[in-house]
Amino acid sequence: MASNKPALEGPVATVAPADNLPYGHGLGESGEAERSWGEWNPTEETVRPVRGRHRVAKQRGLARSSTVLGVGVIAAVGAGGIATAQDKPAVSISLPDVIADNLPDATSLPGMGSSSTAERDTASEVLAQAPLTSAGLTAADSEQGTTAGEALRARILQQAEQQQAEADATQKAATETAAAVEAASQAKKQQTAAEKEAAEAKAKAKAEAEAKAEAERLAKLAASYALPTSSYTITSTFGQAGSLWSSGQHTGLDFAAPTGTPVKAVHSGTVKSAGWSGSYGYRTVLELDDGTEIWYAHQSSMTVTAGQKVSTGDVIGRVGATGNVTGPHLHLEVHTAGGAGVDPMAWLNGKGINP
Incomplete structure (x- = not known):
């Protein structure tokens, strides 16, 4: 879009030239145009000094060219030249029908033609091809040429791998716990079996010892007792x-x-x-x-x-x-x-x- 000159900062006023106002409307007693906040009459008091070479052209009335006024108003609005009007009372501007009817077509203005549409289409294509966001990109990703989508995909995969690793660790811990419980149960069973076997062995040994002691006692008794006869x-x-x-x-x-x-x-x-x-x-x-x-x-x-x-x-x-x-x-x-x-x-x- 073509650029326009920035509007002058400071109070803005508009004026209706005397030679174009019907029936002397807006004139004071001296015949000069009456000033108001709707006038456009820059002076040394209302215009700030600016750098560069600028000059204020003499007003020659709206009759010379209604297009100039329309372009000036549009340029002033587009460039923000009336921003300082916020400090002053709002003044409505009314244009004669002849001015409104003779306003130029927007496409004929600088920067508003077909070239502007092509530029917007090109910008849209570039925007569509660009990453949705670069918020997730790190400095290393940027250096490696990684796109935001690839970075997001990598982070999703990394998070999924982390969650899978945590699930595997939990499953492993549960398996180890179950194995430990089973091992403890088997150890307890083995211990019980060993204790039972030891008790049985002890009882057997005791029985054998008692039998041996009885045999010894009977042998001793036999040594002191005898059969009453023989060949019987x-x-x-x-x-x-x-x-x-x-x-x-x-x-x-x-x-x-x-x-x-x-x-x-x-x-x-x-x-x-x-x-x-x-x-x-x-x-x-x-x-x-x-x-x-x-x-x-x-x-x-x-x-x-x-x-x-x-x-x-x-x-x-x-x-x-x-x-x-x-x-x-x-x-x-x-x-x-x-x-x-x-x-x-x-x-x-x-x-x-x-x-």
């Missing part, structure tokens, strides 16, 4: 029912053996009695230190007497068939200190002896 066969057991016994059941343990087979003391003790005892035949009663009595019946002979001390394994008589019998055998009974009969087989087993 068990023919009747304790509590066995039958008509052969007067009580209806057997009260002892029968060792069938040849007549004359030695009968031995099962443990050390004192001979309480030795002699004939009715249906028992020849019977020896051996009393142990704890009061238990061992009865040996149906002997063919006896080699001890009452009050005699004997030791484990000593011969106290011989196998026979005296009394109420059907053949040679040793009838063995065991009675507690209170006199009650017990199973001889169980008693011998408790002493480490297995008939």
Whole structure:
């Protein structure tokens, strides 16, 4: 667009020339044009000194050229020459129809023609091709020739990568936590299993130790207890029912053996009695230190007497068939200190002896 000369700063006034006002309108008593804030009559008092070579052309009236006034008004408005009018009261300007009708076409004015439209189109194309914004560009981006769109895309990708990295880190932490919990659970299970195994091993070891101790005890007892005879066969057991016994059941343990087979003391003790005892035949009663009595019946002979001390394994008589019998055998009974009969087989087993 073509440039216009800047308007003079300072108060602006307009005037209607006297030779063009009908019927002397606007004239004072002296016949001169009456001044008002609507006059255009620059003077030394109203015009500031400006630099350069300027001169004020004499007014020759609006009749000379209405175009000059129109162009002047447009130029003054476009250049902001009436900015100082804000300090003065607003004055309306009215133009005769003849002036308005003869105003030049805008396209004929300097800078307002077709060249101005081409310039605007070119500027629009340049603006369309330019980046939307350069606010996101850094100095490094500018040096590398990065556009705002590329910089924005790079920052979006960087933010997405950062968010993905954070999500991966969170997932990794959750996985590690789950793995740690699972590992702790497995460790606890293993510890429980190990404790159970250790307890079982301890119980087994204890049982083995107890069994060993019992075996040692029985071995010691066996060393102090002995079988009542040898070369025998068990023919009747304790509590066995039958008509052969007067009580209806057997009260002892029968060792069938040849007549004359030695009968031995099962443990050390004192001979309480030795002699004939009715249906028992020849019977020896051996009393142990704890009061238990061992009865040996149906002997063919006896080699001890009452009050005699004997030791484990000593011969106290011989196998026979005296009394109420059907053949040679040793009838063995065991009675507690209170006199009650017990199973001889169980008693011998408790002493480490297995008939």
